[in-house]
Amino acid sequence: MSPEIKPSCPECGDPVVPVPPVNWITPGPTPAWTHRSDGTALCPVVTPAGYRPAEPVTHLNSPDLVLIIRGREATR
Template identity: 75%
Template structure:
């Protein structure tokens, strides 16, 4: 992401960073995003396989741009 974009947790709205959680102990793949303030995984959401951390929402800001993209960073 660049200076015109940022990511947040879609559940609580807190700023998110692309860093694995500090104390992840659940089996399976380690999430790639955490809450910036405390390093915990993004808020849980229900999926077909059970609870999992939410995917971040990427916000792009710029002149005349109001765009939110779920799950993946946008390319320009």
């Protein structure tokens, strides 16, 4: 079995896709990721600039390894 990469929301754990959210009207840059189930932005987190959608985490699953990678560079 080969490794499988699964990005998800770090707050709720739902699977995510690299698609901008539908109907995004909040000021600032449009997020690049959405919840796969409903197309909404990832769950909010507090940042120095205020509340923003979380960045996804990537889970690398293989028979012998579960690795969680956090951060923008790991999700590209």
